[in-house]
Amino acid sequence: MDFSALNKNTSSTSNKSALQNINANGNSGAKGAQDTQDRFLKLLVAQMQNQDPMNPMDNAQVTTQLAQIQTVSGVGTLNTSIQALAGQFSQMQALQSVGLVGREVSVPGDQVIVKDGKAKLDYVLDSTAASVKLEVLSASGAVVDTVELGKQKAGAQSYSWDAAKANGLEGLKWRITATNGDAKVASTTMMRDTVTALNTAGSTLQLELKYSGTVDYTKIRAIG
Numbered sequence: 001m002d003f004s005a006l007n008k009n010t011s012s013t014s015n016k017s018a019l020q021n022i023n024a025n026g027n028s029g030a031k032g033a034q035d036t037q038d039r040f041l042k043l044l045v046a047q048m049q050n051q052d053p054m055n056p057m058d059n060a061q062v063t064t065q066l067a068q069i070q071t072v073s074g075v076g077t078l079n080t081s082i083q084a085l086a087g088q089f090s091q092m093q094a095l096q097s098v099g100l101v102g103r104e105v106s107v108p109g110d111q112v113i114v115k116d117g118k119a120k121l122d123y124v125l126d127s128t129a130a131s132v133k134l135e136v137l138s139a140s141g142a143v144v145d146t147v148e149l150g151k152q153k154a155g156a157q158s159y160s161w162d163a164a165k166a167n168g169l170e171g172l173k174w175r176i177t178a179t180n181g182d183a184k185v186a187s188t189t190m191m192r193d194t195v196t197a198l199n200t201a202g203s204t205l206q207l208e209l210k211y212s213g214t215v216d217y218t219k220i221r222a223i224g
Helices: 004-009 012-024 030-049 059-100
Strands: 104-108 118-125 129-137 143-152 155-162 173-180 183-185 187-199 206-209 213-216
Touching: 059 187, 104 206, 118 129, 118 173, 129 155, 143 155, 173 187
Parallel strands: none
Antiparallel strands: 104 187, 118 155, 118 187, 129 143, 129 173, 173 183, 187 206, 206 213
């Protein structure tokens, strides 16, 4: 019996190419993985039915192809599960963050927020500084007050500024200048703000703050 015509239509090269195309396109979720698995099995059955009886597929080849489809199916299912967990995590994060509404938080910023005649100015030094200078600026950029804080260690620092030294409280900002010898020391100024609402419309949880506007939840450095 002549199987040559049959073998031309089901060559090993064309089968491998088809299987590779299926594997390459099978990562679009659980439904896509299931469709891919169905197509793969149909192709494998057709391949086995039309194989050359004188040169059949060996067990190792069949096992390899089955392992490939199981990998594709598993990746698709895992991707769907991860997406579901991410959605649940975002919902839990939003629910837990409801308690932040009305609370005071610290975020990177340089506005001076005065309460009861005082402004608590927080900042972080990247390394130890031999000299630290704090300056409060008016809305026009003029220096309102200068405080020499001397030597300070790396890390979080805080200073309570007396707002009576300013003629007005609108638009006040502040800055830190830190040095260690001739080298500048990097620093981050913080501002205390009040959470007024939550925003879950985007891909990340955001907080609406009274003075800073909308900020990502990840920018919160301290609460309370």
